[in-house]
Structure formats: C-alpha cells, structure tokens
Amino acid sequence: MLAFLFLFLGLGALTLEQANPLLIYPYDATEQAPSPAAYSAGLRAYDLEGPEGRVVVWAVPPRGNKPTVFYLHGNAGNLAHRDGRFRRLRQSGFGVFAPAYPGSSGSEGRPSEAALISTVKFAYDSLKSDDQFAAFDGPVVIYGESLGSAVGLGLIEALEASGDQDLPTGIVLEAPFSSISDMAQAAVGDIGQIAPIFMDSWNSAERAAAMSLPLLVIHGKQDRVVPIAQGQAVYDAAGSAKKKIMRVPDANHVNLWASGILTQMFGHMALKDVGL
Template sequence: MALLAGALAFVLTLGGAGAMLYALQDRLIYFPDVTPPPPPALLGLNEIRETRLRTADGLSLLAWSLPAATDRAPVILYLHGNGGHVAYRAERARYFARQGWGALFVEWRGYGGNPGSPSEDGLTEDARAGLASLRAAGIAPSRIVLWGESLGTGIAIRLAAEQPDAVAAVVLESPYTSLLDLAHRHYPLLPATLLLRDRYDSLSRIPAVRAPILILHGARDGLVPVEMAHRLKAAATAPVELHELPNAGHDDIATWGGLDAAAAFVGERLR
C-alpha cells in the first residue's frame, strides 16, 4: 500500500508539473524584451532605418532595414532568437553593413514594443511579412538570404520550405530538430508530446527546402546538442554545409568565426 501511495503521489506531482508546464509553456519558450528598442542612431547604426511590416493578420510590426551597398549585393532576411529584441543584434547589423549587405531584421510580435503575443504560427506570419516586404521593394529572390538564429531557425526552415523559390540561400545558426526533441531532452519525465503547442518541427520540413543551406553550430552547445545539426544535414535534400565550431556554445557563434564562415558561404552561393 505504501508503494502504491508513493506511486500515486508521484503521478499526481508529475501531473501537476505537466499542467503548470502547459499553462506556462510560452514563458519557457519566449523571452521577449517588450520595451521598444532605442533608435538605431543612438547605437551608432546610422545606416539602419526603422520601418513597419504589415502582417496578414493585421499587425503593424517594427523592423530594422539596412540598405545594400549595391543593387547586386545580398540582402539578409534576419529572424532572431527567442530572447531580447532587435537591438540586441546591433553587432550583427554592424557586421552585415561592413560586408556591404542589405538586411531586414524582423522584430517579432510581442517583442520590442510590438503588439501581439508570440507563437509558432504568429512568428511565421511575421517572417512572411518580412519576405513580402523585400519582394515589394524589388529585391530579387537571387539576392535574398534567409538567416535564422536559434529559435528563428525553425521559422527560416518553415518559410524556405513553403516558398522554395523565394530565396537564394539559408543560414541556420544553432538550429534544432524540433522543440519537441528539446523538451524530451531537457524535461525527460514530462509528457511533452501531449503538452507542447508550438513544435517548430524543422526535421520534417527541411527536406522541402531547395536553396543551399549553411549550418553553423557550436560543438559545446549545451542547449541544443550539435548532433541535432548533423540530423538536419542528413535529412536535407538541398546542398548543405555544416560548419561545426569546436569551441563555440549556443550564443557565441560570432566569437569563434561563424560569421566569417557565413560570409564565405553567402559570397560563394550568391556570386
């Protein structure tokens, strides 16, 4: 009886934890800085202009736009990760500017003073609005590079799979196979399959991507294991380069030369 009572208590405790996880899962996935970012000029980003994106579901979203140095230079559609807001990527904007690239930094709904709440479908709409904005500006698909950072890699893969002829290349920085796989890894006792709403199932979508892909991943990534990058590479049908950085973790790809590897890839693919 004592053993049965103990097992029942464990199940009830696990069930309570599962219910809490289901109710609060958005807080475990999305970590927005909800305050509006400072004007780019205050950060020394004099080339950057603030612009607005209109989503299909009626939101008006802040975005940062960096003009390309020439009308043939690559243009990056940048989809950032789950933390902070667009101003946290100021160094990335400076790097792109030094390359002479254009860029559109999509700011997610619920981030950086934007209306709405983040979700997988919502962020996908935001990315679609960014791609539509580049099209409306006359940017040819042969110049557009989809660049996903961490959580944003799931959106980049989904968008490239949905619109396979809309971009010339895809860069995936610290990608994962799916959030469900990550949940099983980090919360092994919880029934994540039943609880998780936003799945970001990149592994099932990447075979539909036609554009060449570069994967940047740190071998010391403690959040997303590098074996997930290898699984994505194996599942892809498009040409894939995997650049594994032996000293990098999850958030310091740039520190260990990842951006230079991406610049070489973009230069080769969009030459």
C-alpha cells in the same frame, strides 16, 4: 535561449495556453531604436501592418551586388540585442532586413508557431513588393538564429506552399534544433507525460527534408543549449542538393560570431564560388 523553457516544466498549475508562450517565447517586448552606431551604419526602424498587427522591422539596404540578409532572431532579448550583428553585416556590405516577431521589440500580436510564420512571410513579401524597399532589390539569404532557424524553415515552407516564385537564394541556420520535442527529450529524457504542453512543434528536420534551397548550418561543438546533434540532424535530413555544415570546435550557443568563423561564413553568404 531555448534552455529557458525547461525551467518551467514543473509548473503544472499553468494551463497549456498560458504555458506555451512562456516556455518558448520569452521575448523582450521593449521597443528600442537602433543605437547611434547602428543608425550611423544606415539601420532604420520601419513600421508595417501585418497579419497580427504592427510589425517592427530594422533594415538597411545592401551595397553593390551583395545580398540582403533576412535576419530571424532567436527567442531571447529583442532586435536591439542583435545591434552588433547587424552592424557587422552592414560593414561587410550585406543588406539587413530583420522583422521582430509578435510580442517582441514593439511588434504586436501573441506569439505562436503560426503567428511567427505568417508575420515573417508578410515581412518577406513586403521586402519584395513594397516600394519603400526598392533599394533592397536583389538576392536574399535567410539567416535564422536558434529559434529563428525554425522560423526560417517555416517561412520557406509557407513561401513554397503559396507558389511564390521569388524564393530566397539560400538559408543559413545557426544552432538549429530538430524539433521542440526533440529538445525536451534531450534535456529531460522521456517526455510522454509533458508532451501535450508543447502546443508548437517547430519540426525543423521535417521541414528541412522537404526543402531544396542551398543550406549552410553553423553550430558550436560546445553548445549546451542546443546540442550539436540537433543541428546535425537538421543537416542530415535536409533535401538540399547543395548543403554544408560548419562545426565550430570552441564555440557554444552564444559566441559563434566571436569564434573566428565570420570571414568563412560571410564568404558563403556572399553567393560567390564558395557560397550558397
């Protein structure tokens, strides 16, 4: 995932405009339909017309009083790579609403920090106001995976700045990083000479400090892509009065959902007494 970007730090021949998308947004642009198993679970693909052009969304409404998980994916692969996660959420009764970023999974536009945030805000507003999503009426929990954690915090900042009164009930951050420059610093040391290449800062710690929504951070202690110190920094900075961090002993960056934490994590996300 984010470790991918450090492979390019020596490519000085690239202009900043050329390098920035390659470093941070190595998406799979391939558009795929939900698998037969996901389709059987109710997942459908939707087309929306957003600020950057077409936005592809995979979605299925919740059962009973469970919330909808507004899922923001990481920077590798596409929506189809999260097919199994979406089915697990659905099996537990959660709704899923997963927009694809510009340049990913068939969505149009050029990826950037501003473009991703404007796209997911448009998707969130559509979830709340578009008649075709009437079955999703109810609480919404933001779930951000790796880069998606930064996108989720940017979304909350944008919603609050717009005066939106229908905010999410809480936010879950999986393996968040405090900022792009902090990630680079942790990986290669002093980044003074290469700092200008990062046109997008994704300063999650700063955004978390200004946020008051309930927060759950989950992070693998063996994560070598986004070290757990990054997730701890976001958690420590968060202004949320109600917050929790789950440090998963044997998990790395890609196997958190296979580490036996789902029952506890889904319990928090279900908005019950132990929840957000």
